[in-house]
Amino acid sequence: MEPVTAVPVVVAAVQAAPVLLDRDATIGKVIALAEKAAADGARLVAFPEAFVPGYPDWVWRTRPWDADATALYARLLDQAVVVGSGATGALAETARRLQIWLSVGADERDDAGSTIYNSLLLFGPDGSLAARHRKLMPTGGERLVWGMGDGSTLTVVDAGFGRLGGLICWENYMPLARAALYAQGVDVYLAPTWDNSDVWVPTLRHIAREGRTYVIGVTSCIRAADLPADLPGRAGLYGGSDDWLSRGNSAIIGPDGEVLAGPLVGEEGILCAEIDPTRARASRQQFDPVGHYSRSDVLRLAVDTTARAAVSFTGRDNAADLAHSGTDPAAFPSVRPASE
């Protein structure tokens, strides 16, 4: 049983521009910015949605089946992150070296797969991939480039200083998905997003009050001037420095819905805030959506957390089955003990 009280820690939300569709260069930025945040004392450093190798912004600009859109998908697929590859190895090693929890949004695919998932990867200070969450439902135009995760990655992990989990962008408008995280005792809720609207920060504040949790909203900040020259269709799709793909909207919220840092808009930067999960837990005296305020006699949520591989192979050994499934549930237990 873990103690209820915890020591306050500093968390950081990194608002930055990826090097769009360049995985290794973007990971280089992640490492440099994580070093900077860690030097400022952060124990948890969060990067935006699909940061490596960038959010496929063109889904909102191209006609779905144009040649440019296909060429861009091919580049995204090539530059996507495969769990267990050198890319995740470099991120895991960064977390270990800096002794931080490192949350990075990635365009992720299975090793032998051609569907890309919008994933949140959470690396622990022991250099492990402590959690992976594949977004359950892409939004609008995103549905043309991203697949849907299954229920096996609605994960909360115990970081020792608090329990970490999160949802991606408009997945945060799924009440049942949020309830699944609340039920696992999330204290620090990660909400990487691309949403630039004025309503996004009220949503972060609502989630903080509903779950009585800290919320870290983190958004990319990128304009067309940041884009590589060889991006397929670049000239037709994108302008110059006044053409924002995303202005950023990062903010850190406390468990009463109070804004602790941000929102940061129109510039890159690292938001830091000291958080105290003990305070989040104590505030659940007022409201606990999965406890005294739940009415489980009336409302009961069932979540299917089964990993759903498209094909499962029988007549082979288990190791081969798991290697092909790409969604080995044993590798991503819903709760991992603190490993520090």
Place this chain on the structure above:
Amino acid sequence: MTTLRVAAVQASYVLMDRDATIDRVAGLTAAAAREGARLVVFPEVFVPGTPIWIDTQAIWDGDDEWFGLLAGHAVVVPGPAAERLGAIAAEHGVWLVVGVNERPEHGATIYNTVLYYSPDGALAGRHRKLMPTGSERTVWGMGDGSTLRVVDTGLGRIGGLTCWENYMPLARFHLYAQGVDLWIAPTLAMGDGWIATMRHLARENRMFVVGVNPVLHADQIPAGFPGRDRLIPPGYTERNGPWLEEGNTVAVAPDGTVIAGPVREREETLVLDLDLRTVAAERRHMDPVGHYNRPDVFRLLVDTSPRPAVVETDGAATSHAAANLIAPAHQPTEA
């Protein structure tokens, strides 16, 4: 007609005086109807007002007399006060939504209830709040799952939850799944955090949201109110301000934009023209119970049975009798 004119009434009740407060409902509804409102919404437990003593002084500290007042002035459904509210709706030909302290005819537990009256004066819906908040638990009981119903007005589908019940994701989802064009959130919640929630709810289900609060200044408590000195202890207004109910009435569009309000520290009726046609188009972006749901992963089970305290059974015919007696004594009249 697809544009609905709604009046959200931020007003003061006459504390623990049912009939005088219903007089106010009558007057304010008449005024709203004169402005063309087809739906008039009043705050949480407006009749006969908030049991404010639960937050102004220690619980159990000599509050028996006040609870007696609350029980005596609570609204019994059906009963004369409830009928009078229906008559107000009928007189002005409006949908009337009003929060009341409600109790069973022969009971002494008070429920935090919202009553929905149709323009013919019939009770079209009743929602008992599922869970009181904090100190509210010392004055209010809990509703069962049988009163979580959206009401089809013919002008649009309306439904909602009361105060912090709006933070219950599963209760909201259950109502969303019934189709809600206009969400009504009678509340006592003050401050900007509540407004953030109203905006989030609108954007989450792509619906209009109207949050309605009462407003009450300490000077509005009559000098002769029993135990007035204890009700508002010395120094209380200095520490907390003179507004016992500050108000926070607000209206939000389905994209989360604030249309009107928040109104604070004054009485005001917001008159709103809501084009409910925009709801369907907005759900192209987000439909939490449709294309943006994952029913393969999530399954919400809701027990909507009424749960009376006692189900009488009769020997061998037990199951048959139980089925008959499960109907509550005070089933609201269907519109």
